[in-house]
Amino acid sequence: MKRLASIAFATAIVLFLQGCAGWQSALDPKGPAASELAWLIWFFAGLCAVVWVLVMAALAVPLMMRSRQHAEPLALDAGADSRKLRVVMIAVGLTAVILVGLTLLSFFANRTLAAIGSDAALTIRVTGHQWWWEVRYEDATPSRILTTANEIHIPAGEPVRLLLTSTDVIHSFWVPSLSGKLDLIPGRMNVLDIKADKPGVYRGQCAEFCGAQHANMGTFIIAEPRAKFDAWWNDQLQPAAAPTGDEAKAGENLFLKRPCVMCHKIGGTPAGGTVAPDLTHVASRQTLAAGTLTMSRGNLAAWIADPQGVKPGAHMPVVDLSGDELNDIVAYLEGLK
Amino acid sequence: MRPIVLLLLFTLLALAACQREERDTRPQSALGSGEQPTPVTTLEPGGQRPSPTDNKAASFEANAFHLSEGKRLFGWFNCSGCHANGGGGMGPALMDQKWIYGSSMESIHATIRDGRPNGMPSFRDKIPDDQIWELAAFVRSLSGNAPSSAAPSRNDDMMAHPSENRMPDAATLGKSP
Numbered sequence: 001m002k003r004l005a006s007i008a009f010a011t012a013i014v015l016f017l018q019g020c021a022g023w024q025s026a027l028d029p030k031g032p033a034a035s036e037l038a039w040l041i042w043f044f045a046g047l048c049a050v051v052w053v054l055v056m057a058a059l060a061v062p063l064m065m066r067s068r069q070h071a072e073p074l075a076l077d078a079g080a081d082s083r084k085l086r087v088v089m090i091a092v093g094l095t096a097v098i099l100v101g102l103t104l105l106s107f108f109a110n111r112t113l114a115a116i117g118s119d120a121a122l123t124i125r126v127t128g129h130q131w132w133w134e135v136r137y138e139d140a141t142p143s144r145i146l147t148t149a150n151e152i153h154i155p156a157g158e159p160v161r162l163l164l165t166s167t168d169v170i171h172s173f174w175v176p177s178l179s180g181k182l183d184l185i186p187g188r189m190n191v192l193d194i195k196a197d198k199p200g201v202y203r204g205q206c207a208e209f210c211g212a213q214h215a216n217m218g219t220f221i222i223a224e225p226r227a228k229f230d231a232w233w234n235d236q237l238q239p240a241a242a243p244t245g246d247e248a249k250a251g252e253n254l255f256l257k258r259p260c261v262m263c264h265k266i267g268g269t270p271a272g273g274t275v276a277p278d279l280t281h282v283a284s285r286q287t288l289a290a291g292t293l294t295m296s297r298g299n300l301a302a303w304i305a306d307p308q309g310v311k312p313g314a315h316m317p318v319v320d321l322s323g324d325e326l327n328d329i330v331a332y333l334e335g336l337k
Numbered sequence: 338m339r340p341i342v343l344l345l346l347f348t349l350l351a352l353a354a355c356q357r358e359e360r361d362t363r364p365q366s367a368l369g370s371g372e373q374p375t376p377v378t379t380l381e382p383g384g385q386r387p388s389p390t391d392n393k394a395a396s397f398e399a400n401a402f403h404l405s406e407g408k409r410l411f412g413w414f415n416c417s418g419c420h421a422n423g424g425g426g427m428g429p430a431l432m433d434q435k436w437i438y439g440s441s442m443e444s445i446h447a448t449i450r451d452g453r454p455n456g457m458p459s460f461r462d463k464i465p466d467d468q469i470w471e472l473a474a475f476v477r478s479l480s481g482n483a484p485s486s487a488a489p490s491r492n493d494d495m496m497a498h499p500s501e502n503r504m505p506d507a508a509t510l511g512k513s514p
């Protein structure tokens with residue numbers, strides 16, 4: 001029985017520690033900012049643990065020790081009093097030194113974080129919406145400005161500057177593997193510099209409660225080698241792929257005639273709404289509805305048929321479509337690579 | 338015993354206010370836009386559309402969530418392009434007491450759904466029916482025709498006019514007759 005319990009305990013610990021690894025963890029840093037923060041977390045936690053153990057020991061020792069019986073309980077012992085006073089003063093002094101030391105460490109870590117993006121060549125504007133992320137790649141040439149949603153491609157090994165703002169309520173941008181969190185505030189532009197050391201996919205999450213679907217407001221940072229990133233940008237600048245096949249052609253027609261067109265944009269068609277995610281290359285993304293569903297034909301259909309079931313309260317309304325109409329629209333969207 | 342009864346009564350009263358925020362985000366399929374009668378003509382003598390009162394009209398009108406959704410859609414769908422923030426421009430003002438086609442929510446719903454002569458486009462099939470009802474409820478709040486306990490109380494940007502829950506009834510300008 002005892003062995004079983006210890007095995008269960010060990011398994012639980014292993015499972016628990018599993019949470020520290022993976023694509024969304026501050027303890028599994030993949031960039032300079034996150035490394036700095038992870039080091040800070042471990043150092044603070046370690047030092048505070050040592051202090052805690054010492055304090056507990058200092059409390060335990062007098063509790064365990066039997067105090068000596070004095071012949072005269074009320075007699076003053078000047079020597080013992082001054083010894084006690086000295087111990088307390090040393091403890092207070094040490095506490096002050098530790099606190100000031102930790103403050104300095106935190107200050108220098110902040111300086112390191114602030115220096116990461118000082119030579120950033122790429123600027124991306126991230127706008128928070130209830131409950132998705134609008135991503136706009138800035139460029140000096142207006143025709144190269146690119147708007148997409150929920151997935152942020154960046155070149156690996158290069159610093160990238162993110163300008164964070166919001167259109168409705170306060171959100172917070174947090175990709176734990178790459179950096180700390182920073183709020184997106186309506187009417188204000190916050191600057192966050194990030195850098196991914198290696199190519200990979202890192203998950204981010206809105207970290208400021210922003211309404212009913214706050215939990216389903218995820219984002220993905222996709223770090224790629226520079227050449228691949230440039231190719232991706234050029235692909236995304238192209239207008240949407242022309243529909244092939246009868247279903248997809250009917251789907252395009254329906255998309256433009258039905259409520260979809262009121263909010264969404266598809267480059268190269270008359271659909272130009274900017275209040276909902278840009279769908280020009282929607283099928284090239286890995287997820288739907290800000291990380292809520294993985295991209296697949298079935299999930300596209302599920303999302304369009306009943307967005308209020310998948311993400312209750314989302315601003316995408318239930319649209320009255322017949323089965324055939326839904327199938328056509330999904331066939332069209334699936335082709336928008 | 339008495340304080341407990343009082344407490345229960347107070348709780349009941351407080352819970353009654355929850356209906357103000359009740360969120361009905363799924364349309365009833367029986368009332369989908371496809372099921373509604375197509376109007377024979379867009380011209381209506383006397384202005385009032387003789388359609389039966391829809392239960393959406395009553396339930397959305399006093400509901401804070403649906404009114405604020407209407408306000409959001411009013412901005413998203415660029416109603417302000419012609420109606421400004423209710424003050425009117427290319428299209429008629431929406432915050433006065435003049436109603437060309439009647440002030441009922443059903444008339445406003447029909448106006449948005451089917452369009453009207455001289456420029457109002459038809460949004461049939463372009464806006465789901467529930468969202469048209471939300472817009473209609475919000476348009477009525479612009480002239481003080483929505484309960485102030487439910488009408489939106491703030492703007493996300495500059496206030497072009499007092500918030501909807503403080504708009505005086507346009508017909509009486511806030512004075513009792």
